[in-house]
Amino acid sequence: MGSTVTALDLDLDADLAAERQHLATSRAALAQMRQRAEALFSTGDQVAGDAYAAETLGRTLARRVAELADDPTTPLFFGRLDFGPATGAPPADDDRPGDPDDGTDGWHADHAGRRYHVGRRHVTDDRGEPLVLDWRAPVSRSFYRASARDPQGVAVRRRFGFSNGTLTSFEDERLDRGEELGTASRILTAEIERPRVGPMRDIVATIQPEQDELVRADLADSICVQGAPGTGKTAVGLHRAAYLLYLHRERLRRSGVLIVGPNRTFLSYIAAVLPALGEVEVEQATVEDLVARVPVRAVDDPAVAAVKHDARMAEVLRRAVDAYIGEPAEPIMVSDGSFRWRIGLDPLHRVVEETRRERLPYATGRERVRARVVALLQRQAEARRAESPSDAWLRRMGKATPVTAFLDAVWPALTPEGLVHALLGDPQRLAAAADGLLDAEEQARLRGLATPAGAADPTAVGATEPARASARRPAPAGTKLGRTPKATKWTAADAVLIDEAAGLIERPGGFGHVVVDEAQDLSPMQCRVIARRSEHGSITLLGDLAQGTAPWAAADWRDSLRHLGKPDAVVVPLTVGFRVPAAVVAFANRLLPALAVDVPPAESLRRDGALDVRTVDDLAAATVAEVRAALAFDGSVAVIAADDAVGDLRAALDAAGVDTATVDEPAATARVTVVPATLVKGLEYDHVIVVEPAAIVAAEPRGLHRLYVVLTRAVSRLAVLHARPLPAPLG
């Protein structure tokens, strides 16, 4: 084709120029909104009535300023909706014009003939007219859900292409003429094929309809998303958090939203997504962070950890707490000036029994018993003195030595650490609590006495590779019980038990919504950690049973949901992959039959990408050569190997003059990261070089699952280098 300029080209140029103008106007308006917020912030203390009000206002305004930050490299809007003229009557079961638009209708008469730009946040001009609509606004929903079959009143959907914040192109779908691009959209393709660098980005511009359905699920709904690698589970969870915060701002600001991820590396990888969407107040934590009441200074043998993470421990602990509640043995006598009050054994029995039946948190129960004893004293005093005692009298009675002594005898004060310390340190106490739940061998393991099952000599001829690998690691020492809880060296599993105990003793505070990523790896007891924090809220559970690498990894989401206290949550599959190219998915999927999980197969949207599986003699030299070749392309490069091979590979790359980073240095400028296999879950890199799969598999009991995770990290290219034979399913 020649370069004849057609009328259509001129139209397109004019359109593009107009859109650029709208972008410039919107940016200027956002800058003004921010300036106004900053001006309010600096004068906030003058308008607020008192110091407290000034502080609250200051915080609100500071947040507003942060929310209005404009990142010149991210587009302020990414789409446009042109609603057609209102025609015909609305369907009978639908909203009427003028009804509040809840976004669930197919009738948009209120929007007929209007045009909206859809972006990351609302931007209005100085008269309050919208220049950009937040992607979470009800009307923006049509940007994600309208289709040729159900246009929802939209005549044209326009998507914009950007390069470094500059608007470079657009793509129209005339839904009113039955045109729809779906996943054939050039702009979607460019976005998913974009070379990855740095931390995770939001996907607001290209959320797909089945993802949007999850993102916009009701706050009351708990959902579980089962999705193959790269189907956007993490993205969906983060966008759901942002969406719920938008819709229920005040409520969730009070109760809070929590994101739980598998480790710090992952949390720092996703940390920038919510702030980029204007959400700066979401707490992100690992389960270890949530249970960090005690420092972890010891490591359990896997067989011991398995018992501590078992759901039966919840009942053991509950019984252990109950066992502290005793029977009253003698009456209470309190001297009160010239009076002496006496409460006999019968009423005391009734008080304890009644309180026990209420099944309150233990510490609340203790205070309830105290209050009931004081009430009995009060009744006697009133009968004798014919007047109501003062509050000070009630407080004094509550603290009277005989009352406290009674409480200490029948309902002693208890700390979570103290409870677990006593349970692990006292065989009789443990035997009583575990009777019929844990066998003698399991009880011995809890007390650190039993030889862990299967702990044959790891160096013996014929010992399995996992046994040899674990022999290279320092032997786990288990809990080192000191004389007091403080002097005890606790393990990570102990911290979970202590959190369970805390939940029995005190009523924990909860979040309005909790998003749990990589949830397939949670043990039943870890699920309960989260259940306690979402008892009155909802959860979004994200994971892939095929990627379960923990010894207690879930085999069925129903079990996890039960432990999470949300047995009725729906399990929704996501099956379209946005990360891993089809050829790489096909290679990794060869492992699936060996993983013993029932998961729906996923299909990749990506037809591009390259897979190269090679036998090599010298792994280090081949890795260096492969990294050099990868650096010729754009994007990030990761070398992934068994944990104990990482040091040598990094040294080889350093020696060859290749600058490398570790996963713990997210700000590092090096494009090459050397990643231990156990830390790569949830992450992605443009070009992935997997070194010696057999060693990755051999390093741990669920090594094949680990390898499946490792092989599904590549966005564009995967090279697999091996000196030993490939694990059977891949060979």
Ligand SMILES: Nc1ncnc2c1ncn2[C@@H]1O[C@H](COP(=O)(O)OP(=O)(O)OP(=O)(O)O)[C@@H](O)[C@H]1O
């Ligand atoms: N609708 C979308 N548009 C563009 N990119 C998307 C979309 N959905 C997901 N992605 C991209 O696909 C990649 C994988 O997404 P994400 O990490 O959320 O997947 P995941 O299911 O959590 O993967 P894993 O199981 O490996 O943890 C990310 O780069 C994400 O930005």
